[in-house]
Amino acid sequence: MRYNVAQLLKDQTGSARSYELNEDLDGPAPLEGLVRGQVWLLRTHHGILVRAEAETPLAVTCSRCLANFAAPVGLTVEEEFFPVIDVDTGRGVPMPEGVDEDANGEFRIDANHTLDLTEMLRQCMITATPMKPLCQPQCRGLCLECGANLNSLKSEACGCDVVPRDPRWGALAELLQQKRV
Ligand SMILES: [Zn+2]
Ligand SMILES: [Zn+2]
Structure with missing residues (x-):
């Protein structure tokens, strides 16, 4: 789930790309299949806005009967990624003003202009994991x-x-x- 965005960073604000997601991912719970969906990258003034919509079956345990089963969870997430270096000059770029470095620090585009979605999707999966999964509504x-x-x-x-x-x-x-x- 790594994308080279050097070209997109050179494009003007508002330029966009779209990719299909079809990935294996180490999540908080084992996956019963691939993460499937769509990802959109939008060049913003300071970086790249990423939107992902995907679905994946998570291996979970029924909270009533303890049976293991695959629960499909939907993942929808939007984050802005900021480059660590300027694609034209090669110089380091500080976080834009007003952006919380602690909250957003991990969503950076690295020095090779690689944008890695793994951590973003992993965090989204943690949020999406059902707290009390049921193997069937009437379990x-x-x-x-x-x-x-x-x-x-x-x-x-x-x-x-x-x-x-x-x-x-x-x-x-x-x-x-x-x-x-
Ligand atoms: Zn009994
Ligand atoms: Zn059950």
Whole structure:
């Protein structure tokens, strides 16, 4: 995901390029496929504005039944990259005024005029990773008693004397249990 943008940097403000994304990437979670989508590069006054729209299947674990599955996540990100050297003079270029060096410092176009999207997409993937993934909206989770995966059972329950429910209702289940005794 590295692009040589020497020519684009020489072009006038407003010039643009577009590339197809079809990449393998080391993300926060293993990928179940490629990152596919589109990237647009736009020459700005001080650098290059990058916009990427992509989708990739992330390998995640269901938060209810613990099954592993591939969750498709959408990635949309926009960042401006600034060159470290001037493409015409070869001299070093400071960050433009008003740009937070700490926040934007990693989004630089290196001395070889290479623009690397890897870190930007990796960060976007972290944000896009679902916090509580579900293998299916109606996932029935695990039996609290025997641990059976209730999705894979043909009958309604595993035979245990508990009502299958979301583990988060555990405290309530205990209260009901006490009432019954
Ligand atoms: Zn599940
Ligand atoms: Zn059970």
